[in-house]
Amino acid sequence: MLIAVKKVIAYFLQLSFIGLLIRKVYNNVVPFWGVKVYTNSVEIKNSIISSIYFRMYESAEVRLIKKYLPMNHKVVEIGSSIGAVSSIISQKTPKYLYLVEPNPYLTDILNRNMLKNSTSDYKIFNCGISGSNTGSILYFNKGETNLTSYISAYPEKISLEIKSLTLSEIVNYEKLDSFFLVCDIEGMEVEILKEDTESLKNCIGIIIELHQTEYKKKRYTQTDLLQEFLDLGFEKIDSDGHVHYLKNKFFH
DSSP states (O other), X not given: OHHHHHHHHHHHHTOHHHHHHHHHHTTXXXXXXXXXXXXXXXXXXXXXXXXXXXXXXTHHHHHHHHHHOOSSOEEEEEOOTXXXXXXXXXXXXXXXXXXXXOOTTSHHHHHHHHHHHXXXXXXXXXXXXXXXXXXXXXXXXXXXXXXXXXXXXXOOSSOEEEOEEXXXXXXXXXXXXXXXXXXXXXXXXXXXXXXOGGGGTTEEEEEEEOOOEEETTEEEOHHHHXXXXXXXXXXXXXXXXXXXXXXXXXXX
16 A cells, blocks of 8 residues: 555656756756756656656665765766766765766766766766677667667667677776676666676676566566576675665675
8 A cells, every 4th residue: 555655656746847847946956865966958857857856766776876885996887877876876986987878868968967976087988788799789769768768789660879888898998807887777787697797707796777678589587687697696685676786705
């Protein structure tokens, strides 16, 4: 009963006119978990404004980041979007922050939010993450909001070609002897699990939202993907829904 009530309240709080009001009151600089998110972009819908203001935006991910992300480590965030969660990560004063976001329409807003909030140096990679095939083409499919856009290996009705990198390429190019991974890429994590596990050898921990997905015509549930991480030597420390904090048991 309580969950149903919360869902109803969340629905009304995210109505477009409420987001529009928040946008106007805060002049497109919306408070969010102690940072201020610049939202003056047609890519950010009013419903997203509301979810940011009322702390519903990626709330499980933020809670685990605040609780478990270690201080003073290099961090790779895949799926940085508008930079709201990236700004929370930056408050943990990482040594360096590497941001990967495939949506070409969000690069400017991501950079503006990092300039506004980041206490650390950072670098933005405007590309998708693939498991292998350096430089291969992926396809960006724009959703109704920045949260519903996604990447596919094959073109759909309205797709935009984007470049890709593997996580291993980023790790090797940036000489990351240890790093923490934050990941929310709408199912493309299966590419890392199936084709690029080498990239995780220097990963001390992961905060990841898992998504049901398909790989080579086989369906994988969130439980399937979690088990694959566990089989690689990661230990589940905590979960909030389908968002998990995993610690590398073999990294010292």
